[in-house]
Amino acid sequence: MNKLKGIGASNGISIAKAYILIDDVPNIKKKNISDSSAEVKKYYAAIKEATKQINNLKQKALKKLGAEKAAVFDAHLGILTDPEMERQVVEKINQEKVNASYALSDVSDVFKQMFLSMDDPYMQERAADISDVTNRVLKIIEGVKIKDLTLINEEVIIIAHDLTPSETSQLNAKFVKGFITEIGGRTSHSAIMARSLEIPAIVGCGKNVFKIKEDSKLLMDGNLGEIAVNPDNKLIKEFEERSKKIEEAKKIQQTFKNKKSISKDGWETKIAANIGSPNDIDGVLKSGADGIGLFRTEFLYMDSDDWPTEEEQFKSYKKVLESTKDKVVIRTLDIGGDKKLNYFNFPYEMNPFLGYRAIRFQLKNKKVLNAQFRALLRASAFGKLAINVPMVATIEEMKSIRKEFDRIEKELNKEGTKVGKYELGIMVEIPSTVELADKFAKYADFFSVGTNDLIQYTFAVDRMSESVSYLYQPFNPATLRKLKRTIDASHAEGKWTAICGEVAGEPMLTPVLVGMGLDEFSMSSSSVLEIRKLISEINKNEAEKLVEKVLDAETETEVKKLISKWMKEKGIEI
Numbered sequence: 001m002n003k004l005k006g007i008g009a010s011n012g013i014s015i016a017k018a019y020i021l022i023d024d025v026p027n028i029k030k031k032n033i034s035d036s037s038a039e040v041k042k043y044y045a046a047i048k049e050a051t052k053q054i055n056n057l058k059q060k061a062l063k064k065l066g067a068e069k070a071a072v073f074d075a076h077l078g079i080l081t082d083p084e085m086e087r088q089v090v091e092k093i094n095q096e097k098v099n100a101s102y103a104l105s106d107v108s109d110v111f112k113q114m115f116l117s118m119d120d121p122y123m124q125e126r127a128a129d130i131s132d133v134t135n136r137v138l139k140i141i142e143g144v145k146i147k148d149l150t151l152i153n154e155e156v157i158i159i160a161h162d163l164t165p166s167e168t169s170q171l172n173a174k175f176v177k178g179f180i181t182e183i184g185g186r187t188s189h190s191a192i193m194a195r196s197l198e199i200p201a202i203v204g205c206g207k208n209v210f211k212i213k214e215d216s217k218l219l220m221d222g223n224l225g226e227i228a229v230n231p232d233n234k235l236i237k238e239f240e241e242r243s244k245k246i247e248e249a250k251k252i253q254q255t256f257k258n259k260k261s262i263s264k265d266g267w268e269t270k271i272a273a274n275i276g277s278p279n280d281i282d283g284v285l286k287s288g289a290d291g292i293g294l295f296r297t298e299f300l301y302m303d304s305d306d307w308p309t310e311e312e313q314f315k316s317y318k319k320v321l322e323s324t325k326d327k328v329v330i331r332t333l334d335i336g337g338d339k340k341l342n343y344f345n346f347p348y349e350m351n352p353f354l355g356y357r358a359i360r361f362q363l364k365n366k367k368v369l370n371a372q373f374r375a376l377l378r379a380s381a382f383g384k385l386a387i388n389v390p391m392v393a394t395i396e397e398m399k400s401i402r403k404e405f406d407r408i409e410k411e412l413n414k415e416g417t418k419v420g421k422y423e424l425g426i427m428v429e430i431p432s433t434v435e436l437a438d439k440f441a442k443y444a445d446f447f448s449v450g451t452n453d454l455i456q457y458t459f460a461v462d463r464m465s466e467s468v469s470y471l472y473q474p475f476n477p478a479t480l481r482k483l484k485r486t487i488d489a490s491h492a493e494g495k496w497t498a499i500c501g502e503v504a505g506e507p508m509l510t511p512v513l514v515g516m517g518l519d520e521f522s523m524s525s526s527s528v529l530e531i532r533k534l535i536s537e538i539n540k541n542e543a544e545k546l547v548e549k550v551l552d553a554e555t556e557t558e559v560k561k562l563i564s565k566w567m568k569e570k571g572i573e574i
């Protein structure tokens, strides 16, 4: 038995066999060969196999996404059989007496460079298609298995360098019992999605994960971030007992499904759910959440092959609004950082999390802004809509955003399209916004604190980096003071504050947030009932005293101790 440790990113424990996902480009080395005709044969055989694979993908896409979206595979087939590329590869193998992989990789680099140097962004993007196709052929030549996550049909735990948000969204929780990654932090988007899919996850485990052999038996604990490879019987027994306990706790939590979110001494708050697509609504309804506190619309953009149209967006927003009588907070496009689009190349930046993203991007791309803002305002007639704008840093931005919505509202009125009542708020996730929260509260209808980013910017610590994850401190008084100031500033103007970052679903922080009078907690559907039950065990007036103490602490460790002691005294268990 062998043990590994990482960062617990999505709760739950499971046992299943390892499924190693290596999607790296094979490391191609130049080899001098004597039998060039054998290498040429290898090359043609790989092209034949790649053609078969791409045709398969094309058929699947045709069924699932339609002809227009499947057309990309025709382009890939075209690259695969491009006569000029083929001629150059074969010539290189024969004349330079080098291996097929090296010849292909070298020729394809030249072609990629040619496309990258063109002025037309569309042509530049074709370089990515060449990479895609070449990697497929190289993997075939080098014998690297190509895996398709959607085809998994037995219980596995995935081991990967990292999973992209779109890969995570393809996982079928029936078979994927967990995933373990080499890199990443608790608030990387794959981790957030794992929580909403209720798939246990451990991230940031380092290179050792690749010492795990395919098909070996794994026991993972997503709470503690612990992995046992080929666990012994004693551990398996412990696992079974803990699974039973978790099931029992879940049963008790179920009794809170149709109850209000109310503290022991009668203070009422809201517990809403975070979603990434209209497909997540079922989970929200099952969880008994008080509405939707964050709809991350960027996944609509990431799951698409082109900018989603106004009409497509309108349908999605309307569907979500009609699914509940409660309020729905829809966030405008928060693209950039770790969320990329395959149909748009963001300019290269040293620090994409600090760069051209979210509302900064939309205010400069009016076409993208118009389509989304119009879709939102049209959808406002179908439910209780609150619009939330990410990454707002200055009052000027706030004013521009309000102006854009006013402009679009007038435009729709003129066209005779009904616009309902809606609230316009902002994500508080940049320290400058907290600093001026009293001023922002005059313009915004509400605040929603994005603690995932706020912590990252407060401590200057990359939320994706496992090497500095010790500095990512939700419990640090510096974080907690920011939360208190934001809540107080909104209340002073008669406005409300939600937290939609991962802090909202952290049980150890629940008493502190109750004590601060947080108006809405928004979290993964899977945490809603656990937190509602916990709040029912807390007296708000006692929690207020705990807040005074934690805000006066010096370190995160001190805060954790204060909370644990308080919970023990009150007989509250988590």
Ligand code: PEP
Pocket (backbone or CB within 6 Å): 187, 296, 334, 429, 449, 450, 451, 452, 453, 454, 500, 501, 502
């Ligand atoms: C946040 O930053 O806390 C947040 C909710 O947004 P995201 O995780 O999508 O950046």
Ligand code: MG
Pocket (backbone or CB within 6 Å): 390, 429, 450, 452, 453
């Ligand atoms: Mg954010």
